[in-house]
Amino acid sequence: MTDRWPEIDEHIVSNRIIQALVILREVFEYSIPQAIDAFSARYRLLRETRPDDFTVSNEEYGRNFYS
Template identity: 50%
Template sequence: MGPDDSETDAGVADDMIVAGRIILGLKALRDQLGCSLHEALDAYAARYEVLRRERPADFTKSHEEYWANFSS
């Protein structure tokens, strides 16, 4: 694993989060963080909130639409 791998992994997770690809985003975070599914879901939700604030124009769905078909 090279020095830029963690940044690349974070970028992949961010891309998945912005695109609304929740399952793939969770997998990317689990791989990156080496954590449980529950921990990845917590990290995903926290990162989602940050990205939603920092990059609102990148999201094509409202908050409600984004989470509408996902149940944990």
């Protein structure tokens, strides 16, 4: 299996939530709740390790996103 984490990470730091969730579900065969949990964990890790790569602040991230 190809490592898709760089692609997932790029979607996360660029505030492309749906795209990241789609790949998480596709690659790991996660249910929607599992994909959201994995996304949240990865988001926290990336905010700690790559804070300057994010295109929006933590406060703005996910604004106007409704699932």
